[in-house]
Amino acid sequence: MSTTVNDDRARAQAPASHAAASINSADRSFADYQTRHLLPIVRGITRAGCVAYAAAILIGLAADVIEISLLWRVIVVALAIGASAAALERERAQQGWVAYAFMFLCVYEIGIGVFASANTLGVAWVIPAFAMMPVVTSTAWMSYRHFAAATVITVTAPFVTFALLHASKIDLYELLTYVFTATITSAVIHVYFSRLQHAHYQLERKLLEQAHTDDLTGIFVRQRFHELADLAVRRAQHRGEAVSALFIDVDRFKSINDAFGHLVGDAALVLVATALQDRLRPIDVFGRLGGDEFAVVLPNCRAHTAMQVAQRLRAAVAGLDSPAGQLTISVGVAEMRDSAFGLIGLLDDADVALLAAKAAGRNRVEFFQAPE
Numbered sequence: 001m002s003t004t005v006n007d008d009r010a011r012a013q014a015p016a017s018h019a020a021a022s023i024n025s026a027d028r029s030f031a032d033y034q035t036r037h038l039l040p041i042v043r044g045i046t047r048a049g050c051v052a053y054a055a056a057i058l059i060g061l062a063a064d065v066i067e068i069s070l071l072w073r074v075i076v077v078a079l080a081i082g083a084s085a086a087a088l089e090r091e092r093a094q095q096g097w098v099a100y101a102f103m104f105l106c107v108y109e110i111g112i113g114v115f116a117s118a119n120t121l122g123v124a125w126v127i128p129a130f131a132m133m134p135v136v137t138s139t140a141w142m143s144y145r146h147f148a149a150a151t152v153i154t155v156t157a158p159f160v161t162f163a164l165l166h167a168s169k170i171d172l173y174e175l176l177t178y179v180f181t182a183t184i185t186s187a188v189i190h191v192y193f194s195r196l197q198h199a200h201y202q203l204e205r206k207l208l209e210q211a212h213t214d215d216l217t218g219i220f221v222r223q224r225f226h227e228l229a230d231l232a233v234r235r236a237q238h239r240g241e242a243v244s245a246l247f248i249d250v251d252r253f254k255s256i257n258d259a260f261g262h263l264v265g266d267a268a269l270v271l272v273a274t275a276l277q278d279r280l281r282p283i284d285v286f287g288r289l290g291g292d293e294f295a296v297v298l299p300n301c302r303a304h305t306a307m308q309v310a311q312r313l314r315a316a317v318a319g320l321d322s323p324a325g326q327l328t329i330s331v332g333v334a335e336m337r338d339s340a341f342g343l344i345g346l347l348d349d350a351d352v353a354l355l356a357a358k359a360a361g362r363n364r365v366e367f368f369q370a371p372e
C-alpha cells in the first residue's frame, strides 16, 4: 500500500471541515486494506481448490468411475483451473485479482459440471461439491455486490449443469436442499466476516493515527515525521529538485512553564504548532521532534525561499496573542548540500543553524554556514 504525504496529512491533520473531502481516500485505503488481508485468503482458497480437484480426479481413477475416453475433458478443465489460480498468484492490483477470483469461480463451477459428465456415477457425486462452493468462497468477496454476483454464479451453475446432464428429480431435490442451505450459511458468514473486517480496519486506522500524531498538538510525532520527511527528501532528490529544512525551537520555554505552569505551557505549544502549520503548504512535512522543538521539510524549495518561509513563521509566532505573554521562536534553515547527505544531514545542518540563532539572541532566523 502506498501512502502519500498528502494522504497522511489529510488523515492525521485535517480539520473536521475537510472530512468529507477525505471520504474517497478513506474508501481507497479500505480497498488497500482488503487487498492486504483478503488476497492471502483468496489465494489459499484457490490453492485448496486445485488440490481438491486433483484429488477428485485421482480418487475417481482409483475407484474406476471416470470414463477413460472422457478423461481428457477433466484434464483440460483441471489445467484451466490451475491457470486461473496461477494468474491470481501473480496479480496484486485490486481490479485484477477480483477479476481472476471471479474467473476461478466460473472455471471451477464448469469443472465440477465436466467432472459429473465424465464419471459413471453422474451428478450424484458432485452434489456436495456444488453445495460447498458458496460456503467455501463466502469470505473471498470485497463487497456485498461482489458476493451477490458470486452467489448468482454458485446457485445458477449447478442447475444449468443438472439440466444439461438430464439429472433425475431426486438429484435435483437433493441439490436444491443443499444449495439452499449452503447459500444461507454463506450469506451469514459473509455478513459477519465483512463486519469484522470493517471493525478491524477502523481500529487499525485509529491506532495508526494515534501512533503517528502527537496528542497535544495534533501534528506528526518524531518517528512519523522522519518517515515522511525521508520520503519527501528522496522524492526531491530523485526529481533533481532542491529541498530545505527548518529546525524550530520556542525561546525560553522553560521560563514560561516556570512562570505560568505546565497547562499554560501546553496551550502555548498548541498555539505555536497551529500557527506554524497554518502557514505551511500541504506538501511540507511538519512534525514535533519533542518538547518545544519542531521541524519542517520543504520540498522543491531553495534556500532563499526557505529563509522567507522561516521569517514568516517567526513573525507569525511573535504576533500570537498568548496567555503566556509574547512567544518567540528561533529558526535554523538549511538547504540540502549534497544528495549523499540525506534527511539526517539536512536536519543536522538546520540544527547547527538553530544553535547560531539562539546564540545570536533568539527570535531570529539563521541560515546554515558550511565550514570552509
Ligand SMILES: Nc1nc2c(ncn2[C@@H]2O[C@H](COP(=O)(O)OP(=O)(O)OP(=O)(O)O)[C@@H](O)[C@H]2O)c(=O)[nH]1
Residues within 6 Å of the ligand: 216, 249, 250, 251, 252, 253, 254, 255, 257, 261, 262, 263, 264, 265, 266, 269, 290, 291, 292, 358, 362
Ligand atoms: N508544558 C510543556 N512543557 C514541555 C513539554 N515538553 C517539554 N517541555 C518543557 O520545555 C522546556 C524546554 O526547554 P529548553 O528548550 O531546554 O530550553 P528553553 O527554556 O526553551 O531555552 P532555549 O531553548 O535556550 O531558548 C523544558 O523545561 C521542558 O520541561 C510539554 O509537552 N509541555
